[in-house]
Amino acid sequence: MDDSAVVAHHATLEDKRAQYMAPNVQKRKRIRNIVIGALAVLLALAVALGALYFFVLRKHSSNKDNTTSGGGSGSSLTGGSPTRTSSGASPSNTVRVTGGDGSVVTFEDGSTMVYRNSFAGTWYYDPNDPFNNNAQAQSWTPPLNTTFKFGTNKIRGVNLGGWLNTEPFISPALYEKYLDASTPAIDEWTLSTNMAADKASGGLGQLENHYATFITEEDFALIAAAGLNFVRIPFPYWAISVFPGEPFLEGTAWKYFLKAIQWARKYGIRINLDLHAIPGSQNAFNHSGKFGLVNWLYGTMGLANAQRSLDIIRILVEFISQLQYSPVIPVFGLVNEPLAPSIGIDVLGSFYLQAYYMIRNITGVGTGKGPFITIHDGFLPINGWYGFLSGADRIMLDTHPYLCFQALDPSPPSQQAGRPCGAWAGRINQTMQNFGMVNAGEWSLGYTDCGLFLNGVGLGTRYEGNLSTFPSTRIGSCAPVLDWENYNQSTKSGLMAFGLAQMDVLQNWFFWTWKIGNSSVSGRVESPHWSYRLGWENGWLPKDPRSASGVCASQGVTTLWTPPLAAWQTGGQGAGTIAAGQLQTYGAWPPTTMSPSVNNVQALPQYTPTGSLPTLPVPTFTGSVASTVSPGDGWYDSSDTVGYYTSIQGCSYPNGWSAVSAPIPTGCGGSARKRNGGQVVAAAAAGPPWATITPSPRLR
Numbered sequence: 117m118d119d120s121a122v123v124a125h126h127a128t129l130e131d132k133r134a135q136y137m138a139p140n141v142q143k144r145k146r147i148r149n150i151v152i153g154a155l156a157v158l159l160a161l162a163v164a165l166g167a168l169y170f171f172v173l174r175k176h177s178s179n180k181d182n183t184t185s186g187g188g189s190g191s192s193l194t195g196g197s198p199t200r201t202s203s204g205a206s207p208s209n210t211v212r213v214t215g216g217d218g219s220v221v222t223f224e225d226g227s228t229m230v231y232r233n234s235f236a237g238t239w240y241y242d243p244n245d246p247f248n249n250n251a252q253a254q255s256w257t258p259p260l261n262t263t264f265k266f267g268t269n270k271i272r273g274v275n276l277g278g279w280l281n282t283e284p285f286i287s288p289a290l291y292e293k294y295l296d297a298s299t300p301a302i303d304e305w306t307l308s309t310n311m312a313a314d315k316a317s318g319g320l321g322q323l324e325n326h327y328a329t330f331i332t333e334e335d336f337a338l339i340a341a342a343g344l345n346f347v348r349i350p351f352p353y354w355a356i357s358v359f360p361g362e363p364f365l366e367g368t369a370w371k372y373f374l375k376a377i378q379w380a381r382k383y384g385i386r387i388n389l390d391l392h393a394i395p396g397s398q399n400a401f402n403h404s405g406k407f408g409l410v411n412w413l414y415g416t417m418g419l420a421n422a423q424r425s426l427d428i429i430r431i432l433v434e435f436i437s438q439l440q441y442s443p444v445i446p447v448f449g450l451v452n453e454p455l456a457p458s459i460g461i462d463v464l465g466s467f468y469l470q471a472y473y474m475i476r477n478i479t480g481v482g483t484g485k486g487p488f489i490t491i492h493d494g495f496l497p498i499n500g501w502y503g504f505l506s507g508a509d510r511i512m513l514d515t516h517p518y519l520c521f522q523a524l525d526p527s528p529p530s531q532q533a534g535r536p537c538g539a540w541a542g543r544i545n546q547t548m549q550n551f552g553m554v555n556a557g558e559w560s561l562g563y564t565d566c567g568l569f570l571n572g573v574g575l576g577t578r579y580e581g582n583l584s585t586f587p588s589t590r591i592g593s594c595a596p597v598l599d600w601e602n603y604n605q606s607t608k609s610g611l612m613a614f615g616l617a618q619m620d621v622l623q624n625w626f627f628w629t630w631k632i633g634n635s636s637v638s639g640r641v642e643s644p645h646w647s648y649r650l651g652w653e654n655g656w657l658p659k660d661p662r663s664a665s666g667v668c669a670s671q672g673v674t675t676l677w678t679p680p681l682a683a684w685q686t687g688g689q690g691a692g693t694i695a696a697g698q699l700q701t702y703g704a705w706p707p708t709t710m711s712p713s714v715n716n717v718q719a720l721p722q723y724t725p726t727g728s729l730p731t732l733p734v735p736t737f738t739g740s741v742a743s744t745v746s747p748g749d750g751w752y753d754s755s756d757t758v759g760y761y762t763s764i765q766g767c768s769y770p771n772g773w774s775a776v777s778a779p780i781p782t783g784c785g786g787s788a789r790k791r792n793g794g795q796v797v798a799a800a801a802a803g804p805p806w807a808t809i810t811p812s813p814r815l816r
Contacts, residue, residue, distance in 0.1 A: 213240060213241060213242035213245075214238055214239060214240040214241075214242075214250065214251075215231060215238065215239060216231070216233065216236065216237065216238045216239075217231065217232060217233045217234055217236075217237075218230065218231070218232070219231050219239075221239055221337065223332075223333050223334070224333060224375075229334065229337065231337060231341075232341050233254070233340055233341045234341075235253075235254035235255055235256070235341075235343055235660070236252075236254065236255035237252055237253050237254045237255070237257075237340050237341070237383070237384060238250075238251060238252050238384070239251055239337070239340075239382050239383050239384070240382065240384075241378075241381075241382040243741065244740075244741055244744075245745075246378070246735070246737065246741070246745060247381075247440045247745065247747075248381075249261040249381065249443050249444070251381060251382055251383055251384035252384040253340040253344070253345045253383060253384035253385050254340070254343060254345065254384075256662070257269065257345040257384065259384055260381060260384055260386070260443045260444060261443065263483070263484070264386060264446055265680075265686070266488060266510075266512070266553050266624075266681065266686055267548070267553055267679045267680050267681035267685070267686060268679045268680050268681075270623065270624055271345070271346050271555055271624040271625065271626070272343065272344050272345055272346065272619070272625065272661045272662075273344055273345065273346030273347060273348055273388065273625065273626040273627070274339060274342075274344050274346075274347060274348070274626060274627045274629065274630045274648050275347070275348045275349075275350065275557075275558060275626050275627065275628045275629040275630060276331055276335075276347050276348070276349050276350070276376070276629065276630055276631075277350055277628055277629030277630070278330070278350075278629060278631075278632075278633070279326075279327065279330050279331045279349070279350070279372075280327060280349065280350065280351055280352060280355060280369040280372060280373060281304070281350040281351060281352040281369075281392045281393055281403060282304050282307065282323075282326070283402060283403045283569075284301075284302065284303075284402060284569035284572070284573050285567055285568060285569035285570045285632070285642075285643050285646070286629060286631075286632055286633060286643075286646075287326065287330065287633045288568055288569055288633060288634075288635045288636070288642065289633055289634065289635060289636035290307060290322070290323075290326060291307060291569065291573060292635065292636045292637055293310075293317075293636065294306075294307065294310040294311075294314075295573070297310050300573065300574070301573070302402060302407055302572065302573040302574070303402035303403075303404075303405065303406050303407040304352070304364060304393070304402075304405050304406075305362075305363060305364070305405055305406040305407075305773075308320060308323070308363040308364050308365060309363045311323065312363060320365045323365045323368070324365070324368050327368065327369060327371075327372040328372070330631070330633065331372075331376075331630075331631070333375075333379045333382070335630065335631065335649075336376075336379040336380060336382070336383045336385060337383055338649065339383070339385060339630065340383040340384060340385055342648070342649075342652050342659070342661075343658075343659070343660045343661045343662065344385070344648075344661065345384075345385060345386065346385065346386050346387070346388060346447075346626065347376075347380065347385055347386075347387055347388070347626075347630075348387075348388040348390050348449075348557060348626040349373065349376060349387055349388070349389055349390060350390050350392035350393075350403070350452065351369075351373065351389055351390060351391055351392055351393075351432075352364070352369065352392060352393040352405065353391065353393055353394050353395060353405075353424075353425065353428045354366055354367075354369070354393070354405070355367065355368070355369035355370045355373065356370065356428055356431055356432075356730065356732065357428075357730055359395070359424075359772070361771070362773075364405065370732060370733065371733075373389075374733075374734075374735055377441060377444055377445070378735070380444050381444050386444060386445070386446055386447070387444055387445045387446075387447070388445075388447035388448075388449060388490065388557075388626065389432065389436060389445050389447070389448050389449065389487075390448075390449035390452055390490070390557070391425070391428065391429065391432070391448075391449055391450060391451050391452065392404075392449075392452040393405040393452075394412060394421070394424075394425040394428065394451055395411075395412065395421040395424040395425055395428075395772060396410075396411030396412040396417055396418070396421030396424075396772050396773055397409060397410055397411055397412060397773065398410065398412040398413075398451050398452070398453065398454040398455065398459075399453050399454060399455040400455065401453070402572055402573075403452075404452075404453075406773055407572065408774075409773065409774060409776055410455050410458055410459070410776070411772060411773055411774070411775055411776060412425065412451075412454070412459075413454070413459045413463050413464065413467060413707075413710065414455075414458055414459050414710065414711055414712070414776065415710075415711075415712065415714075415775055415776035415777065415778070416714075416720060416721065416770055416775040416776065416777070416778040416779070416780055417720075417721060417769070417770055417771075417772045417775040417778070418710055418714075418720065419706050419710065419717060419720045419721070419722055420720070420721045420722055420723050420769070420772065421772055422467055422706075423722060423723050423761045424723065424761055425451065426470065426471060426474060426761075427725075427760055427761045429448075429450060429471055429474070429475070430474055430475075430478070430756075431729075431730065431731065431732060432448065432732075433448060433474075433475050433478055433479065433486065433487070433752075434478060434731070434750065434751045434752045434753060434756065435731075435732045435748075435750050435751070435752070436448065436487060437478060437479050437485075437486045437487070437752040437753075438748040438750075438751075438752050439748075440746070440747060440748050441748070442484075442486070442487070445487060446487050446488060447487055447488045447490055447512065448475075448487040448488070448489060448490065449490040449491075449492070449514060449557070450468065450471050450489060450490065450491055450492075451492065452492060452557075453492055453494075453495070453516065454492060454494050455494065455495065456493075456494025456495055456496045457494075457495060457496065458711060459494070459711065460710075460711055461494065461496060461500065462701070462702070462707065463707045463709075463710055463711070464494055465504065465505075465701070465702040466702045466703075466704060466705055466706070466707045467705075467707075468491050468504075468505070468702070469505060469694075469698075469699075469702045469703065469705070470705045471489075472489060472505065472508060472511065475489060476509055476692065478752060478753045478756060479752070479753075481509045481687070481691055481692035482509065482687045482688075482691055482692070483510075483686065483687035483688065484687070485687070487510075488510045488511070488512050488553070489510060489511045489512065490511070490512045490513075490514045490555070490557070491504075491511060491512070491513060491514065492513075492514045492515075492516075492557070493513060493514065493515045498513070498515055498543050498547055498554075499543065499546065499547075499550075501513055501547075501551055502546075502547070502550035502551050503550065503551070503695070503698070504551065504698065505694055505695075505698050505702070506694065506695040506698060507684060507690065507691070507692070507693045507694045507695050507698075508691075508692070508694050509684075509687055509691040509692040510553075510685070510686060510687045510691065511552065511553075512552070512553040512554065512555060513547060513551050513552070513553070513554040513555075514554075514555060514556075514557040515547075515554060515555075515556055515557070516556065516557055516558040516559065516628075517536075517539075517540055517556055517559055517618075517622070518558070518559065518560065518562065519535060519536070519539075519562070519563055520560070520562035520563055520564055520565045521565065524563075524564060524565070524578060524579060524589060524591060525563060526564065526579065526591050526592050527563075528606075528607070528610060529563065529606075529607050529609075529610025529611045529613075529614055530606055530607075530609065530610035530613070531610070532563045532610060532611075532613075532614040533610065533613035533614045533616075533617050533667075534617075534671060535563075535614075535617075536614070536617040536618045536621050536622075537617050537620070537621045537667070537668035537671050537673040538671070538673060540618075540621045540622065541621050541668060541673045541675055541676065542675070544556075544621060544622060544623060544677065545675055545676060545677040548623075548677040548681070549677065552681055552682070552685035553624075553681060553685060553686075554624070555622075555624040555625060555626065556618075556622040556624070556625040556626065557625075557626050558626060558627075558628035559618055559622060559625060559626075559627060559628060560627065560628050560629075560645055560646045561611055561614060561615055561645035561646070561651065561656070561657075562645045562646060563614065563645070564577070564579040564594070564597055565577045565578050565579050566579050566580065566594035566597040566598055566643075566645075567594075567598075567642060567643030567645070567646060568635055568642035568643060570643055570646075571585075577594060578590075578591075579591060579592060579594055579597075580592065580593060580594045597644075597645070598642060598643075598644065600641065600644035600650070600654070601640075603654075603656065607656070608654075608655050608656040609656075611645070611651065611656035611657075612655075612656050612657065612658065613667075615651070615656070615657050615658070615664075616658060616663065616664040616667045617664075617667050617668065617671070619658075619661055619664035619667075620664040620665060620666070620667040620668045620676070621667075621668050621673070621676070623676065623677065627648045628646060629646060629647065629648070630647070630648050630649055631647055631648075631649050631650075632644070632646055632647040632650065706718070706720075712776070712777070718785055718786065719780055719785040720780060720784075720785055721767060721769050721770070721780070721781060721784035721785065722764070722784065722785055722786050723761035723762055723763060723764065724761065724762060724763075724764050725758050725759045725760065725761050725762075726759045726762060727759050727760035727761060727762030728759065728760060729757075729758075729759050729760045730760060731749065731750035731751050732750045733750065734747035734748050734749065734750050735747045764783070764784055764786075766783055767781060767783050767784035768781050768784075769781065769784065
């Protein structure tokens with residue numbers, strides 16, 4: 117073939133090849149497109165499933181308390197504040213029910229926030245599944261759907277002081293308004309009295325405004341972001357009921373405690389519910405409701421007020437033991453800071469045992485059956501409680517080691533860090549060994565008592581020197597302590613070291629308190645060493661509380677307690693069998709004697725359990741959720757049917773808050789009582805003979 121023939125032949129072959137290949141190319145293109153499309157669908161499905169796994173179905177298994185530098189995304193020593201947007205806008209993530217660091221979370225009021233948690237914590241709230249417990253505060257804290265192992269997992273907590281139970285130094289603006297009243301506001305009794313008379317300002321409704329604004333959902337998000345996993349919530353008895361003549365705002369605080377449960381659940385935070393104020397005052401301090409006199413387990417109305425407090429405890433435990441709430445509230449404090457030097461350890465111990473029996477007859481015995489029961493040391497040496505109620509099911513000792521109320525040391529913060537480890541390591545370690553679980557329910561950065569109203573309204577400070585009140589302790593000026601806006605780096609570093617030492621030696625703790633409100637006079641915080649949030653945001657409290665680990669060892673204190681606790685101490689084998697000697701010592705209820713100089717306790721005024729029993733309201737839901745979700749009925753044990761303590765007909769009771777030395781009225785006493793089938797019957801003078809808890813009888 118010549119060249120022209122070759123070209124022609126080649127062209128013919130190409131034409132034929134093109135004719136042959138055209139349909140196959142199209143077919144292969146279709147196949148390729150189908151394959152690519154299928155792969156894209158599979159990839160999208162994989163991404164969706166991954167997101168679903170991370171955001172909805174993720175089961176958190178990293179519960180190890182890791183003290184290394186790792187802490188989730190970013191540095192473990194950085195926290196981060198959420199960025200909040202205004203309310204009213206439609207949230208952009210209406211379908212999102214969970215998220216981690218950097219996710220957008222929507223608050224109850226419709227406002228949104230970028231959630232910052234560098235410790236791999238995740239929030240979770242599904243309005244269609246409101247009791248879901250998938251949230252986790254940090255990677256090292258068990259999620260709420262997993263048991264918190266007391267003694268092994270560490271409590272790193274903060275109090276929500278001054279919120280539902282107000283205190284002048286925490287919420288000074290509430291009190292400053294009524295300092296010039298004919299009866300100045302010095303405690304919640306006088307505050308409530310002044311507010312009720314001030315109709316123009318909203319009366320007692322001012323307290324509800326405080327509840328609604330002082331602590332909000334944003335605080336719970338920040339608490340998780342700060343590396344904290346527990347809140348201790350001081351709770352007043354008037355959130356449930358009041359008796360005639362008591363000026364407190366009745367019932368309203370409960371609505372906000374329900375919000376606290378929801379917020380804690382959303383951010384994976386657990387609650388220690390602490391009964392902070394009880395009828396008659398357990399310590400005469402302003403935070404007990406009324407400053408001045410102890411009328412609980414002390415004086416003429418001491419027994420009657422104790423009976424009322426047992427009812428309050430009973431109602432709260434019935435509520436929090438419901439399965440919808442128990443994972444969020446695993447700790448219950450019987451009574452905050454009872455003044456045992458006045459009351460007496462035998463009398464206080466008798467009450468503790470009585471309350472213990474009542475609670476465990478409601479919940480049963482063993483892990484998962486009701487909360488840990490916290491008892492305060494009553495300001496007695498902690499070693500006096502070694503062996504107390506040995507064998508009891510899940511009791512925890514609460515101690516409040518404040519250095520500033522002991523011998524004052526005016527040294528600068530840089531010299532304070534050496535005090536806690538040496539002072540407290542021995543007694544904390546020995547208590548974990550000889551008693552069981554112990555937590556520091558309150559502590560602070562206060563190395564002086566500088567702070568507006570810290571010692572009480574009008575009492576000044578020992579540090580600065582109110583000569584009429586503290587004549588022998590005037591040692592300097594509070595000005596440099598309170599000038600927190602101008603702290604230099606040395607001061608901040610010293611406070612940081614002081615705080616880390618306390619965290620390390622106390623091991624399980626709740627800082628007092630999360631937030632101090634501004635003074636209405638100065639417009640600023642006047643007690644800076646008592647606000648965790650202020651210190652966290654301004655650089656004198658750690659971004660990661662785990663950085664406290666090893667501080668005491670660096671000071672040569674190497675005897676920190678090593679877990680775990682004994683099985684019976686955490687609800688395992690042997691729990692519930694109380695040592696016979698302890699029953700013999702504390703088993704009488706009511707106690708046989710009571711201070712001051714009451715030798716016939718049976719003759720003291722008492723109440724009778726024949727009143728209408730109040731139960732606490734549960735959350736309400738609307739729409740389809742209302743028919744698919746059960747919030748409970750407020751009462752865990754349906755067989756617990758005995759009535760509420762109420763006045764005995766015909767008895768003229770003395771004032772329950774000022775009756776220490778009042779004459780004992782006639783017709784108001786009686787023998788010790790117990791609940792049995794709804795009837796009030798006489799009990800043996802020796803009190804409960806049982807060494808183990810049984811479903812009945814229920815003691816009163």
